[in-house]
Amino acid sequence: MTALFSSDFPPSLDRPAPLLAIESSCDDTACAIMLPDGQICADRIYSQNEHAALGGVVPEIAARAHLAHLPDLVTQCLADAGYQLADMGAFAATTGPGLIGGLIVGSHYAKGLALSMNRPFIAINHIEAHALMATWPLMPGGGAPFPFLLLLVSGGHCQCVAVRNIGDYTLLGSTIDDAAGEAFDKVAKMLGLGWPGGPALEKLAREGDARKWDFPRPLIGREGCDFSFSGLKTAVSRVVSRFGAEALTRRDAADIAGSFQASVARVMADRVRNALSAFPEAKNIVVAGGVAANQAIRTSIEAVAQERGLPLFVPPVRYCTDNAVMIAWAAWQKIRAHPAADINDLNVAPRPRWPLDDMRPHPFAPG
Ligand code: KG4
Ligand code: ZN
Numbered sequence: 334m335t336a337l338f339s340s341d342f343p344p345s346l347d348r349p350a351p352l353l354a355i356e357s358s359c360d361d362t363a364c365a366i367m368l369p370d371g372q373i374c375a376d377r378i379y380s381q382n383e384h385a386a387l388g389g390v391v392p393e394i395a396a397r398a399h400l401a402h403l404p405d406l407v408t409q410c411l412a413d414a415g416y417q418l419a420d421m422g423a424f425a426a427t428t429g430p431g432l433i434g435g436l437i438v439g440s441h442y443a444k445g446l447a448l449s450m451n452r453p454f455i456a457i458n459h460i461e462a463h464a465l466m467a468t469w470p471l472m473p474g475g476g477a478p479f480p481f482l483l484l485l486v487s488g489g490h491c492q493c494v495a496v497r498n499i500g501d502y503t504l505l506g507s508t509i510d511d512a513a514g515e516a517f518d519k520v521a522k523m524l525g526l527g528w529p530g531g532p533a534l535e536k537l538a539r540e541g542d543a544r545k546w547d548f549p550r551p552l553i554g555r556e557g558c559d560f561s562f563s564g565l566k567t568a569v570s571r572v573v574s575r576f577g578a579e580a581l582t583r584r585d586a587a588d589i590a591g592s593f594q595a596s597v598a599r600v601m602a603d604r605v606r607n608a609l610s611a612f613p614e615a616k617n618i619v620v621a622g623g624v625a626a627n628q629a630i631r632t633s634i635e636a637v638a639q640e641r642g643l644p645l646f647v648p649p650v651r652y653c654t655d656n657a658v659m660i661a662w663a664a665w666q667k668i669r670a671h672p673a674a675d676i677n678d679l680n681v682a683p684r685p686r687w688p689l690d691d692m693r694p695h696p697f698a699p700g
Pocket of ligand 2: 463487
């Protein structure tokens, strides 16, 4: 393997050669360039609007859009940072979990750059990157120290993870049907809001009475910290159809949105309480993912944090939704954790499912 690489492999942490990272696991095409100490030299995201009219992410369209936008995005990032490709010390990309088409596009693009520049490629687990982003030292207020409980709530994920250290994670619970953001998006659609519906639903909920409808709070009071949203969604859809989509006034829709959001917020708090009981070593709570932008959910987790006397850490939205800075930071952490080793994941295959507690490399099957 070493014959493939130049003599300054693996990249030195002392010499400030930056790393270029790509994220393409869902509907955001993102690229970032970062120095070993975490300083960002470039950070761009193209949020694919190709899906808006279709009411949800279409995997094939997402993969094509990544392919269409990635080359320009990388060129723009290099221009922003004032670097050439040859200045990069390493290249990294998300190789899972996510939509396989996008993972193939992004990871193979980064591998191609790594090969052509004679530099290593670092394969990054998307969930691990969300988790480690909280530790980024340049985060406003400083990075969160280990060990922490991560509540990851986005359009694709809904899980509680015990994060003990780099590479030491335990999945405590996850959704048995929809992700939290997916539930927000589907309910928003029932209420005639656009896609993605989470932000619009939260805005509408502010005008409504969150106690108007007593919607179910799935799994509340049950052991463990799994999530389920299908029963709640069905209950909302029954109420909406009782009105009839046309007869639904803005006020009715706001009451339904508020009541739905209140149910989700209470479910989240209950699940986080159980997760903390299963992981009493947690020194703080981190909430990440697009749904972490929701104020009702933040307030409800804040209450749990106060009950337990733990600090709550919510990265700014830019870094808690999908981005490439988190991929770059996770890659530097991986390099830092193996300073003397040959880190080269060129033979690591993209994986649509890549459980966080399986951090072993996953090479291509031979032949
Ligand atoms: O992390 P993210 O940008 O992408 C992934 O899905 O990985 O999360 C997007 C999800 C969407 O489902 C969106 O509706 C939801 O996060 N979301 C919200 C809010 N902002 C974004 N859900 C509820 N309230 C919000 N304010
Ligand atoms: Zn994500």
